[in-house]
Amino acid sequence: MIISMRPHAPKHEVEHVCERIHEFGFRVHSIVGEERVVIGVVGTGGDVTSCLESLEATPGVERAVRITAPYKFVSKEFRKERTVITVGKAAIGGNEFVTMAGPCSVENEKQIMETAYAVAEGGAKILRGGAFKPRTSPYDFQGMEGEGLKLLAKAREATGLAIVTEVMSDRDVELVAEYADIMQVGARNMQNFAMLKVLGKCGRPVMLKRGLSATIKELLMSAEYIVAHGNPNVMLCERGIRTFETATRNTCDISAVPVLNELTHLPVIIDPSHAVGKRSLVPAICKAAVAVGADGMIVEVHPCPEKAVSDGAQSLTIEGFHAMMKQLQGYLALWASERTA
């Protein structure tokens, strides 16, 4: 169950509700928002139906909803309308398909500025770029860290693009949140629960990437961590799962988009670059992302992919990105007409 209190319900009413919940044998997980308190009723203890009926009649309660899914706040049972996350000029989850683009890693000022201008021109609303880089080998480039964040901020100022960048440790959340418009959680950290809890309090939207072998349910449970700790602005990202197939870097689970659209109100982003790992395959997957109804995509673009310090093979050139964005026009028109139908 989730109990939404009336806006600005007084403290004693909230406390009374919590007492009632405890009396029914459940535990309380409350989120104190600016306007209202929302209370998650968790545990397997008591009689759900009686508890629900009782709470509906308790002073201060606006709405009490029974939720059968193991994820509560992110479930469509809790909220039917799409969550729209406004970041810079983009409304993710809204009536426009949002393109995020940029290099895998921030490498230097020239590279990030050149790419930022180019992707903005191509229609992107959000600039991607890694300052903290999760690398399989300790001997590979680990990112420009703080310096990289500053360059991203500079690119934002120059182009008006919002910034999405990865955070890799709960200790860096504060620092990254100073610069980023969207905090990216990488696939390898999808179940870094300590960090997810901190992100619940970071005050920035979060893009949560699906783990390499995470089920859709696990992805939603990880999103629930962030929301249940106070941050409702979470978008999910399908970036390919690990399978036996080696022709592509990962296997793009395109069905994850319609599945998620049935289960959750959170926006869903596709990352075709990591899903397939090969430049020439990216445009086809971008079209598919639009066709299945994703809310946006995040694409790697580099001014000179063969010199990129990471992920060169899957990065589009600037020309490639512009050509692809042109090819997408027709698909985006269909997307928009379906979304607003």
Added chain:
Amino acid sequence: MIISMRPHAPKHEVEHVCERIHEFGFRVHSIVGEERVVIGVVGTGGDVTSCLESLEATPGVERAVRITAPYKFVSKEFRKERTVITVGKAAIGGNEFVTMAGPCSVENEKQIMETAYAVAEGGAKILRGGAFKPRTSPYDFQGMEGEGLKLLAKAREATGLAIVTEVMSDRDVELVAEYADIMQVGARNMQNFAMLKVLGKCGRPVMLKRGLSATIKELLMSAEYIVAHGNPNVMLCERGIRTFETATRNTCDISAVPVLNELTHLPVIIDPSHAVGKRSLVPAICKAAVAVGADGMIVEVHPCPEKAVSDGAQSLTIEGFHAMMKQLQGYLALWASERTA
């Protein structure tokens, strides 16, 4: 290497070429077509470059091509133009996206006739329907077999639709080929090599479904079996692969389409019904199939899915199929303009 002889090259020229190949330490795999003989040069024995040069100058040889992929005849290195397979009113691999639709199993005359008329009306060119059914349990319905084939033929006569139906044993190839326009090889038989060899001589186009955990390379090698045994008319079908995810019946490997389009000239069909296993997800995957440039799709449709003897959960209703075909209009227009660009 593959050596194409000139049309109607005399036997002694062919024999001479084969002798030369043996002299270079290779083995010969020849296909005698109606017009010309094509010779696959296989084995790891000799000096490829010298052999190629020598053969190019040998009388009767029209073209000698070096092929680095382990699959030869199905490789794009051998043939750049798309293979177009004409079946009834459909040209699979050509300038029209081809829809195949129908029930999982042929159940009775009323069911198959009703479905056939309905899918034809919706725009399908080919009727699917299983007469021989591969079922996990020996106690499940095993198909109407011969009777089912006769009903399919009746439906063809009535509607003008071509027929695609599964063959499960090399012993049934002849019987099925009497009725079917396209011989379907199910996922569980993708590496039933004995049957693939027989299908090389069956005189009918073959739709080869990807095995549950077959790599793209293995799919192409199985297609090579059929082509190397004399049948160039093979289409490939992505029907979802087996992964850890349980939210869908299988995981639709949508990237397989652009990957195959880079590697082979054979047409590629998507089977969204088996890929996702759930009716409500099928239309999104059909759109994705069109968007990524598949040559067609095969969709399960049943007049009354809840009463279907098999695969009811993933079958569209007739109304659902018609609604989806309407939604696809815009995507199909984009497909056609890209294909003919």
Added chain:
Amino acid sequence: MIISMRPHAPKHEVEHVCERIHEFGFRVHSIVGEERVVIGVVGTGGDVTSCLESLEATPGVERAVRITAPYKFVSKEFRKERTVITVGKAAIGGNEFVTMAGPCSVENEKQIMETAYAVAEGGAKILRGGAFKPRTSPYDFQGMEGEGLKLLAKAREATGLAIVTEVMSDRDVELVAEYADIMQVGARNMQNFAMLKVLGKCGRPVMLKRGLSATIKELLMSAEYIVAHGNPNVMLCERGIRTFETATRNTCDISAVPVLNELTHLPVIIDPSHAVGKRSLVPAICKAAVAVGADGMIVEVHPCPEKAVSDGAQSLTIEGFHAMMKQLQGYLALWASERTA
């Protein structure tokens, strides 16, 4: 439910039982053995409890058992005692761990005879060797076929070893059954249902290999096909499953052995050679096979692995096989004491 009739129950009693079953809304799947008829009651129609009670009281019925698993005859619910399959000097499923060994492919008389003598000396009771070879590529060696079978028979005569060899098509079942003591179904044919049905009538024990991505339940369902079509002598073989890991050829699912031992009375064999695909890893997996309580193992051995036409990398040398069999002594003693405890 499964109904065992009394030995030599007259035909009219059997018919009467079947009628009763139909009256309760179920279907009948009967196996006519030499001694007795066993009737599988399948379908979801009727009231199981009443049917069971009624049948228990019906003349001619010896035993009526309710079976909740989807596989019936192979389930431990149907039969608690292990199935013991006697082949030559080996009793598979009995009180001795059975070693099957030999080359991947039969290549020539010298090779198979030399290997046969050597593995017999090392303690093997059964000789493996492929005459029909399922190869990914149509251009690879496809096996010596009939000639290979004759050589295997010769090796049996010379050494007293029984023979296990693969059958790849329902059309070859009769031929292979003439020579083989155990009919091997390869992983790629685990769900070649047409062939499984024929193997139900072949009169020889069958070793059914688990498919590359078959679940344990599917493996049991495929075994059920063979048993339900009349052949109770089926042994199961774990030969590694396909996963994302590439350090080994497949991933040896060692837990499959204790899982199967809980679910079925059929013997379980491990194939370490295909599971790991690398010679140096084979002995460790053989020890594990003994330790987890498998009934036997099937190991590839070749007099000169680097010249083997197939699977050289995973074949033990003769010396390697002898050394390993020595190392296994202690483990085999523990196995025997646990089995007879």
Added chain:
Amino acid sequence: MIISMRPHAPKHEVEHVCERIHEFGFRVHSIVGEERVVIGVVGTGGDVTSCLESLEATPGVERAVRITAPYKFVSKEFRKERTVITVGKAAIGGNEFVTMAGPCSVENEKQIMETAYAVAEGGAKILRGGAFKPRTSPYDFQGMEGEGLKLLAKAREATGLAIVTEVMSDRDVELVAEYADIMQVGARNMQNFAMLKVLGKCGRPVMLKRGLSATIKELLMSAEYIVAHGNPNVMLCERGIRTFETATRNTCDISAVPVLNELTHLPVIIDPSHAVGKRSLVPAICKAAVAVGADGMIVEVHPCPEKAVSDGAQSLTIEGFHAMMKQLQGYLALWASERTA
């Protein structure tokens, strides 16, 4: 390459070596130990052979080794002898198979003390117990945290067992290191690179669990992070990988043990409880762990599994643990004789 300097080589010699490395176009990754400095030479820049020859002749250099694997310090190319990690009374990697046992979560004093005494009696040398719990759901028990650590310390004092417990965030490393003898990195954090770096400086041995879908190479790369940041005492733990099979919680990749034994000098531990997820299957996998040559195992034991707050289904009872340890005797004797052979 890895360059080991002579013990107590003066700073100027180390600097000189680093300069030479830079001249050859490589980067330096040095570890300053108490006795000696070890320098990893990384990057793809220069001529490896010349650099190696030159460094061998440079003052202060004791040994220069070329290492072809992407992991350097953990590779067998760098060090042939097994790493032995001494913790309390156990020498992990040495001549005794080490058993770690205890509950999934520390729940209260009575539970952990009772279990500690019982597993010590059964032969365990190390007590496991989670104080910080990574749970899929934010609403599940998250561990007793600091209180749990104190209870573990109390159990150590009472029983003499060493303690292994999980750390989930780089911020908690210091706290956990105060109490734990071995720092456990859970599967979900195997690629939490920020935490791995901190663990390189934590002064405690680390048990690194393989990620749910991590390859063996990735596991070794994560171990390399810890070692390259200063901590040579890392043990690896195979705890089952995620596959399509659902009969077990995960799939125990038993071959990972011999594979790792070929590639690395680090000890390898098996976690049968998480691998199979079902109590009745645990003993068989423990036997297999011993048989394949693992250095130890970590097993879940609970005084009352049906009341456990987590992982009850896979926890052995105390009686079950004792019975299993008895059954293992014979296998452990074989292990010891092979290890010291």
